[in-house]
Amino acid sequence: ILGDSALDINVHDTYFVIAHFHLVMGISALYGMFAGIYHWYPKMFGRMLNKNLGYLHFWITAVCAYGVFFPMHFIGMAGLPRRYYTNSNFPLFDDLTNANVVITIFAIVGGLAQIIYLYNFFASMFFGKKAEQNPWRSTTLEWTTPVEHIHGNWPGAIPHVYRWSYDYSKPGHDVDFVPQNVPLKEGEEELQH
Incomplete structure (x- = not known):
């Protein structure tokens, strides 16, 4: 999307770049990794992962991934630059503080949701349904x-x-x-x- 120079001139080096790259490349790689583990787990350990915990993990991860990166597109289009130590020195970006708080909350919840996955992974080795x-x-x-x-x-x-x-x-x-x-x-x- 940043190959379009008319867009890239405006959003180059902003949070739009971070949002677009991580949503397209990072999250898709993460989903591929999780899908591969869920698929091959029975062959690796002879047991099944807990399906309900898998659904819970997926939906929390999916909602939080979009909760983190979707708003970043908008703060990037508003001009918020990336790689700055702090944005509070620039009054121009004061209105974007609330969006950053929302992004942070989604990131924390999404990170904590990975505990569900880790619990499912290790508990299913011993207590999972026989595959x-x-x-x-x-x-x-x-x-x-x-x-x-x-x-x-x-x-x-x-x-x-x-x-x-x-x-x-x-x-x-x-x-x-x-x-x-x-x-x-x-x-x-x-x-x-």
Whole structure:
């Protein structure tokens, strides 16, 4: 967005830059990290994370992320510069003090919400619901490996792949997903190599 010189001339080196970058890049990376941990946790520890604590953690984090960075766009458009030790020396920015207080409150609440995540992560290792072999009903091979720490991925021969990794809702099957290592039924087409 700052590639537009008409906008960049006005908001360069303001809080707009901080807000836009951190909301687009920082929060998306954080969500990706959390999603990966929630997804792979059953494979790593053989237990499920608490779903309700996960929802609570997500919603507080999402609301607080926007509560921090959304107002920063406006104080940046008002001209508040970044990298200044204090803004109270400039009477021009006195009206923005309340916005900074709101941003600080959201940042503190969002930071404290990560305690929910940490509690969920460590408590679920010991007290979480035992994970099934394939808790996400995925068709891909990584969910066919045993939930134990062994050398290699499979205790025996590597499974043969018969179908694509997205065989969901296949006609003629009793379940909604068909794993890749399930042999083809008569009339089904084999993978093209």
